[in-house]
Amino acid sequence: MQPSNQDDALTPPQRAARMALGIGLTLLALFVLRDFLHALGWSVILAIATWPLYHRFAARLGRSPSSAVPAGLFALFIALLVLVPLGFAAAAVVHEARVLVHLMHDAQQHGLPAPDFLARLPWGADMATRWWAMNLADPDSAKLLFGRVNPGMLARSELVGLTVMRRLVLFFVTLVALFFLFRDGVHLVDRLQVLGDRLLGRSARRLERVMVDAVRGTADGLVLVGLAEGAVLAVAYALLGVPYAVVLGAITGILATIPFGAPLVFCAAAFVLLVNGATAAAIALVVFGFIVVFLADHFARPALIGSTVRLPFLFVLLGIFGGVAAFGLLGLFLGPVILALFLALFREWTAT
Numbered sequence: 001m002q003p004s005n006q007d008d009a010l011t012p013p014q015r016a017a018r019m020a021l022g023i024g025l026t027l028l029a030l031f032v033l034r035d036f037l038h039a040l041g042w043s044v045i046l047a048i049a050t051w052p053l054y055h056r057f058a059a060r061l062g063r064s065p066s067s068a069v070p071a072g073l074f075a076l077f078i079a080l081l082v083l084v085p086l087g088f089a090a091a092a093v094v095h096e097a098r099v100l101v102h103l104m105h106d107a108q109q110h111g112l113p114a115p116d117f118l119a120r121l122p123w124g125a126d127m128a129t130r131w132w133a134m135n136l137a138d139p140d141s142a143k144l145l146f147g148r149v150n151p152g153m154l155a156r157s158e159l160v161g162l163t164v165m166r167r168l169v170l171f172f173v174t175l176v177a178l179f180f181l182f183r184d185g186v187h188l189v190d191r192l193q194v195l196g197d198r199l200l201g202r203s204a205r206r207l208e209r210v211m212v213d214a215v216r217g218t219a220d221g222l223v224l225v226g227l228a229e230g231a232v233l234a235v236a237y238a239l240l241g242v243p244y245a246v247v248l249g250a251i252t253g254i255l256a257t258i259p260f261g262a263p264l265v266f267c268a269a270a271f272v273l274l275v276n277g278a279t280a281a282a283i284a285l286v287v288f289g290f291i292v293v294f295l296a297d298h299f300a301r302p303a304l305i306g307s308t309v310r311l312p313f314l315f316v317l318l319g320i321f322g323g324v325a326a327f328g329l330l331g332l333f334l335g336p337v338i339l340a341l342f343l344a345l346f347r348e349w350t351a352t
Helices: 014-034 032-059 068-110 118-121 125-137 139-146 157-198 204-238 245-255 262-275 279-309 313-349
Strands: none
Touching: 014 032, 032 068, 032 157, 032 204, 032 313, 068 157, 157 204, 204 245, 204 262, 204 279, 204 313, 245 262, 262 279, 279 313
């Protein structure tokens, strides 16, 4: 769409004033929305990543993608995909945290006897047993180590409650924004394309394709590779005798989408094996787990993302890890997208 005749009639000072007004209002809007930018960013990323699936979902319902019914149902489906696993994980964490607090309280009162697995360690058994006897078996030493621990402090933690409430509010904002992006996405894309054409000309459509491909490629690389890690490690859990191998594999697959998330699970599983006396199996699980994570993070994931957006191997790694360092979890997607857009502009401006 070409600029209107009214736009052509503007004088240079009027054009400059309108540009200044647009920049100023944009900055003010970002300032007003500053507390919700992460939530809105997640809604945009989720909408772009799941847009083809949403269109197929709306077609199955026999509704237009611009209808509120498929938009609401699909947003609810995404909410359940996030909340159900997080709910189970949160319940398990709270339960284990309370057990740990009670254990520390009992250690202050009565001390903790050394567990049997310490004597079966392949190396350092004597040193570990002596340290346990000096620091945990004696109640006075345990008090010095743990300090004063109140078993009810977890339930009365106002800071934890406020943090959870804030996260829930941001998640609700993300879902509401996601609903409107699904319902009004076609119209919004049309308006953004008009704006892009006026600001950047022919480059706008190419940058739009690069951004969409980068978001979807990053989503595929993170989710698919993460699920593959979870499946492979679930087999390892089962073969090595880890309890609840399937459940742990599912948790591993979810956390594997986050850098360094999978090692939290398989290291905990290895500790369970170590406590049960399966020292060789615990060592094998840790070694195998880090090999899987190394191959996934340094080869499979960069190859999948890089092939989609034509990003070199190094740029994919820098985009993922640099994005996380700069923007948190949102940077998992923003990092590769920003570098893909930068590289697209560089190639266009340096083309001969």
